[in-house]
Amino acid sequence: MLPASNRLRRSDDFRRAVRSGRRAGRRAVVLHLLVRGSQGDDAANHVEAEPARVGFVVNKAVGNAVLRNRVHRRLRAVLAARLPDLPAGSLTVVRALPSSSTASYDELAADVDGALRRLLGQS
Template identity: 40%
Template sequence: MERLKSHQEFTAVLRRRRRVSSRDLVIHLLTGDEAAGNRRAPGQGVHGSVAGRRMGLAVSKAVGNAVTRNRVKRRFRVLAANHEDSLPAVCDLVMRAKPGAARATYRSLDEQVSRLFADIMAKDGHSGPVDGRRINGAGEQM
């Protein structure tokens, strides 16, 4: 999965308000033509194509010091790669860590990512902005 790099790419995903959240993370998604329109012109990107999935990570200082934030980012990259097949072929994704992500176990984060990816895909057909349905750590809607 390629990475979102510019501020403009991040804000385009965050502005659409298609998101779901759990105790330790928030996932924002931009799919299909919307995501393709967020890409650079051919030849300006890494591979010069609009196909594929791209991901950006947002881990603020509230999560912890630099070592802690980098550990959270490494975990998020692995989790996104493990669950990548449940996403559309063309999409932009931002995974935003909440402060609790630093203390969460890998297994807990894995379960949350799995649920959130399934949840956001179920809501993807929604015509308007998707509200951020909250799911607690036990998988129950709050």
């Protein structure tokens, strides 16, 4: 479960991450990552104190409510385990694609890991 301090809740934050962040897509998910804190020194120090926040978008193309909730729970568990890998103050939006409804937990985790590696510049 994601702690409340690590959840994206405001639509402005979702919009900012999707429009201004970097994007990496895989078979079942698309990740948008906005690393904040590149403005000035004071802003960077303030962002360092903020935790990384994550939000999810699972729309009706994924399936009925039961499937959408299952995908959302699985993605939430995957990202909760990867919170320490995310930069402090970053905004991450995970968008589930229709193929995520048939993907196993391990497949979702592999897709998220691959997208995160690309976004964070790791090989």
